[in-house]
Amino acid sequence: LWHAYNLLRPDTPEDLWHAYNLLQPPTDFVRCTTLRKVVNTSSTGSTTSSKVRTNLKVRVEKVDFDPTSLTLRLSGPNVEESKVVKMGAYHTLTLELGRNFSIEKECWDQIYLDRIEEACQPERGAEVAAVVMQPGLAHLCLVTGSLTITKARIDTTIPKKRTGSSNHSKALNKFYEAIYQAILRHVDFTKIKCMLCASPGYVKDDFFKYMSEQSVRRDDRAFIENKRKFVLCKASSGHKHALEEVFSDASIMDQMNDTKVAKEVEILNKFMRMIDSDPDKAYYGYNHVHKANEELAIDSLMVTDELFRSSDIATRKKYVQLVESVRENGGQVYLFSSLHVSGVQLNQLSGVAAILRYPLPDLDQMELDAAAYHDGGGEGGYESSDSSIDSEKRVQEDLADMGLL
Secondary structure (H helix, E strand, O other): OEEEEEEEOOOOHHHHHHHHHHOOOOOOEEEEEEEEEEEEEOOOOOEEEEEEEEEEEEEOOEEEEEOOOOEEEEEEEEOOOOOOOOOOOEEEEEEOOOOOEEEEEEEOOHHHHHHHHHHOOOOOOOOEEEEEEEOOEEEEEEEOOOOEEEEEEEEOOOOOOOOOOOHHHHHHHHHHHHHHHHHHHHOOOOOOOEEEEEEOOOHHHHHHHHHHHHHHHHOOHHHHOOHHHEEEEEOOOOOHHHHHHHHOOHHHHHOOOOOHHHHHHHHHHHHHHHHHHOHHHEEEOHHHHHHHHHOOOEEEEEEEHHHHHOOOHHHHHHHHHHHHHHHHOOOEEEEEOOOOHHHHHHHOOOOEEEEEOOOOOOHHHHHHHHHHHHHOOOOOHHHHHHHHHHHHHHHHHHHHHOOOO
């Protein structure tokens, strides 16, 4: 689609993340309603200010997504005449849930269109809830198709066990109660497929026992009716990054096999194993992956969405072309979110990786030969270069023999 606009309406915080990935400064334009402060001066010289809701179209120069507050802001100059905002005046827009806005682009490539289609899937939403805990520290997260959202952080002091003192057990019960209330408040069991409880040692087991007893005593139907969705698993700590360990557990992934994040983690784990067991079928980095694609060898391509947010249009374009080419050649493409633990892992491997259909043990040599061919100016480039050096050397020797040097 060339020089077209799409009218969009975000209904969930995840929609704002999709909108963030759709915006490409400085070529895109956004139109939406916003509040603008207007100062009026009376005939006596006194001034009054008021906020007026107006419709603006700005050229996007800066975009900021805050994953903590889940807000999306963009700023740029106004490009259409308005009663309250001059042409060229800068304005910051905050895209709001439930309020329409439109994005105008010079070109809507396939990656943009796929992003919109993914955002419009009715079955998407919070797929997995997870709480990682250790004594005194817990993080409750919702893992959607594109985001890992921290909904609650519980941090409290647990005193040591002392003979004749009940302070330790009281503090633990208070800690478990805080987790219990956070799950009750933030987790919609009608939308999630499973609830992961992870910890070192027996903390998760003690919490699950506490939750089971309290839910029956209080008749909390949300817990009683969805107890089968709770999955107890091991983690090294109560910090958010411990989710990476949970998602690398094959037995846990089996219980999450219908979720988008599970498919991404599964293919990334397969790639990691292949680097050790069959390295000629696992490559990462754009140059290696691009060369493998030229050989029609890519079976699965993994790319992080961060690469498509590059401010360099040429960089973004080459990754779009890579994705489209792999699809045309029958390969499977996995677009990883940089806000998932799996996306963070892939970013550490340059952000792009591929599993091949067949081994390419000479891929590095093929790259070196191609580079030599390019640097040498074509076939026989090195020979002509060497021969010119030899010729120069002979001339210098002849001149020396004649006493001219």
